[in-house]
Amino acid sequence: MAAGCGVYSGVVRFSSRVDISEPNPIAQAEAAAQCSGIVLGKLNDSNPTRHGLAPAQVPGVYAADPRGDRRAREALARFLTGRSPDDSGGADIRRTGDTGIRPVDPDHLYLLSSTSQAYSWLIKLLCDAGDAVLAPKPGYPLIESIARLECVEAIEYQLCYDGSWFIDTAELRELLEGPDGERIRALIVINPNNPTGSYVKPSEREAIVTMCRAHDVALIADEVFYDYALEPFAGNARLAGEPGVLTFALDGFSKMLAAPQAKVGWIEVSGPDEDVRGAMRRLDVIADDYLPMGDIIAERIPELLVAAPVQTKRVRERVRGNLAMLRRILADDPHGVTSLLRPEGGWNVLLRVPSVIDENALVLRMIADHRLTGQPGYFFDMASNGYLAVSLLPEPDEFVRNIRAVLDTIDTMIGE
Template sequence: MKFSHRVELNEPNAVAVAQGAARRDGTLKVNLADSNPTRWGLGAPGLPPYEPDPRGPRAAREALAAWLSERDERTVNPDHLYLLSSTSQGYAWLTKLTCDPGEQIAAPTPGYPLVETIAGLENVGVDFYPLTWVGSWWELGDLNPAAVRAVVAINPNNPTGSYVHGEDRQRLLNYCADHGVALIADEVFFDFDLPGAPTRPADRQRLAGTSEVLTFALDGMSKNLSAPGLKIAWLEVSGPEPDVAAALARLDVIADAYLPFSDVLAGRLGQYLAAVPAATRATRQRCRQNLATLRDLVRTEPSGTMSLLEPEGGWNALLRFPAHVDEDALITGLIAQRGITVQPGYFFDMPFASVVSVSLLLDAPAFRPAIEALLAGIVDQL
């Protein structure tokens, strides 16, 4: 496994070795270089003493590992977890870890543009591999044999709402194994399955915890708790033990440079985790109800010119209409004449024209009339 040259593992100097030994045997009395005010009676009252850990406070990681172990029915090692402020931060760290400037990662298209934006900020390119609509589902296309340093898989994908099915999962793992590259699995929408989700367990399986190749799984409270403002995310490292050990050592260097996670949030992590099941159920139910409404309105629309690209999971759905209807003209007209807006398909690099992405999160009194206005706006453009 090749890692970037950005992260160097240096041997500790003589002072660090001596300090470590003295701390372990209790002979170090005073650290005159200590710049942590919470050890000396200073700082805001009521806050816990600050004890930095690059992976996040141990107690919080143990709580998260126990929760993940129960959720996924597998054993999760707290030492393989990193607490983050966001999955975006995880993408940035993993890009630093795997890529030198000028190298590339692979990512799916259609896809959310965040991956490309973060890669660009890290001076890294993106080599896109296609997801192809084959009539009733999205199929993984060929990965370019060009030299990439990591492969991103979004499970389920945004905006297509497609899970990584069994055959495609194995192709991704084989590619990473054959080319000696890491797999980055973004699974923030995994638990928001919709009625069209695969029924075979092999076709709806987490990549988190994969043992075949070095895998970095991203997840977080932004989606699990339907709380975008609650900046708690995590990164789990799995795979062959030598690769995991090498990755952890290098990630520690990156994490120690940022120390991003709040001890205050760490102290509340248990209560947030306890609230996830109810929040996830409520959001999943809302999305399912709105998807049923959308499906019914499209089916009964008199022109018969529109179709729903049935999502398997996630928070949105794709609506397709005749190709001569321009997305920009449609949406600007909707804004001006009906006071509603949607996201155009080209925002996600859709492989065909005349698609919009519709959020399934709106409450029913807002969702149904807005969809009716959208469909009427499309008819006006025919």
């Protein structure tokens, strides 16, 4: 069990929007027959694939498993269990000393189209209208938008920078114990965060698990960038598999394969048994209402998992190479007024530019002079002016041109 995880006596409160009332007598009898291995015919079977009506282009029988195709989940569970922590520069919470690795249970995985959909499902699971979730700032504005669509408030907590990024856990405690504490149903962490690139540190993890457990708050861990370690500190670990508090770990192919068109994401559920059972009972209802991932997509998951390590390594080499080039360019800049905030992981970084230059003016000038646009810091709710987000993904020649265009624009604007 993770550090700080003592005896757990609380139970997470789930939203009232998910109906898990007792099944009617017919549904109970059907479930009993299934448990006894009895296959019942269905007068109302409207699944055309069971009656020889599926098209040749879409063969097979549609199983309608709300968690997603069982074979795909088993393949994913094997992949997640066997994933080497060394690939990402961190540890693995599932490693249990001399006893090896706790395997991922395929029944604790939910397949869906994206982590965005996962956020939506989890907010439905945990929050009633008017409730709140805690989300990090600076950060990508996706969470606030999805929460708003679910009639839920996203309350920000700050990531602070003092040479490296850290979570202000004292502020988290104040928020959970403050006037909005009763409305807060989940704490969201991005591990590593975008665009700050900061992983959750071991001491932060311990504090977060303890606070969530004390306040019966669920933990949502978005780990889509986890594999792309840049300049991490020691002791990083995935939150996937965290046993100390009800935890929903999000990941998917979009970042793992660098293929945003590969709309495959997943939720891994872990934590105290009672909370996990309650959560999965309700998640099954949500997943069933929205229908499982299509079999056409799910059947490709095993082969894509085979390709994942090579593709992730390829992207990792690109972003690390561009980061090294960026440091060299900044070190050689004669003006030396632009700096890099330490990136621990991910594939985006933040440049600190002179605060006397307005961020909007800087990007507009780059558009006019270099036909190059960008995302200023205020897009991510940075606390002050003077930041620019930069992707490490472009091919090296293009990346160098982009950085030199930024520095040229800054030099021109300072000289005016």
